[in-house]
Amino acid sequence: EVQLVESGGGLVHPGGxxxxxxxxxxxxxxxxxxxxxxxxxxxxxxxxSYITSRGSPIYYADSVKGRFTVSRDNAxxxxxxxxxxxxxxxxxxxxxxxxxxxxxxGCSSGNYYGLDVWGQGTTVTVSS
Amino acid sequence: DIVMTQSPLSLPxxxxxxxxxxxxxxxxxxxxxxxxxxxxxxxxxPGQSPQLLIYLGSTRASxxxxxxxxxxxxxxxxxxxxxxxxEDVGVYYCMQALEAPRTFGPGTKVDIK
Numbered sequence: 001e002v003q004l005v006e007s008g009g010g011l012v013h014p015g016g017x018x019x020x021x022x023x024x025x026x027x028x029x030x031x032x033x034x035x036x037x038x039x040x041x042x043x044x045x046x047x048x049s050y051i052t053s054r055g056s057p058i059y060y061a062d063s064v065k066g067r068f069t070v071s072r073d074n075a076x077x078x079x080x081x082x083x084x085x086x087x088x089x090x091x092x093x094x095x096x097x098x099x100x101x102x103x104x105x106g107c108s109s110g111n112y113y114g115l116d117v118w119g120q121g122t123t124v125t126v127s128s
Numbered sequence: 129d130i131v132m133t134q135s136p137l138s139l140p141x142x143x144x145x146x147x148x149x150x151x152x153x154x155x156x157x158x159x160x161x162x163x164x165x166x167x168x169x170x171x172x173x174p175g176q177s178p179q180l181l182i183y184l185g186s187t188r189a190s191x192x193x194x195x196x197x198x199x200x201x202x203x204x205x206x207x208x209x210x211x212x213x214x215e216d217v218g219v220y221y222c223m224q225a226l227e228a229p230r231t232f233g234p235g236t237k238v239d240i241k
Contacts, residue, residue, distance in 0.1 A: 044232060045178060110187070112183060115170070115180055120177055
């Protein structure tokens with residue numbers, strides 16, 4: 001079964017740090033680019049970051065640039081989100097989502113298939 | 129950054145009836161090198177993670193019922209449900225995938241009248 005499972009969420013004080021993980025299974029992780037998306041309580045979806053299948057380049061939303069760092073370990077089928085200098089407004093459910101890597105060919109002419117598999121999310125609460 | 133807007137923000141629907149919602153982008157989502165619009169539609173049903181419905185503006189994702197259709201080009205896009213079913217309740221988001229940072233619209237909440 002194709003699956004993404006996030007973990008590492010919890011309660012952290014403002015200014016603190018947390019590292020989220022996203023474990024992939026049921027597919028060839030190294031063939032997919034990955035995204036982090038979050039959802040604050042009662043709010044909409046906010047795209048945070050994208051990392052290519054090989055780990056570079058990486059793109060970030062302005063709201064987390066300089067504070068959050070995305071990385072991946074293809075040997076461990078895992079994606080990570082290191083979150084530093086956390087703020088109350090970072091309180092949210094954090095999702096990872098996969099995106100097929102079309103850079104090496106083998107895709108249809110659009111070279112894009114959307115964020116087709118999402119994890120169940122992990123909750124981060126930033127509060128004193 | 130590309131700004132995404134959606135309307136309406138709330139859409140009461142009647143089962144069996146059609147429904148339509150709009151998504152607009154602050155700049156064209158048509159890629160320079162091909163004829164595709166990099167616009168996705170996602171739905172988040174109550175208590176669930178988001179799921180992909182449509183990508184490249186009009187291509188249904190695997191397993192998505194054909195009552196869902198996406199259309200539009202450039203800056204104006206539409207998601208239509210030909211005959212709403214009770215299970216279609218949720219919040220529908222559009223997202224531009226043309227450039228980073230990717231951006232989502234605020235969502236259209238669909239519920240049963």
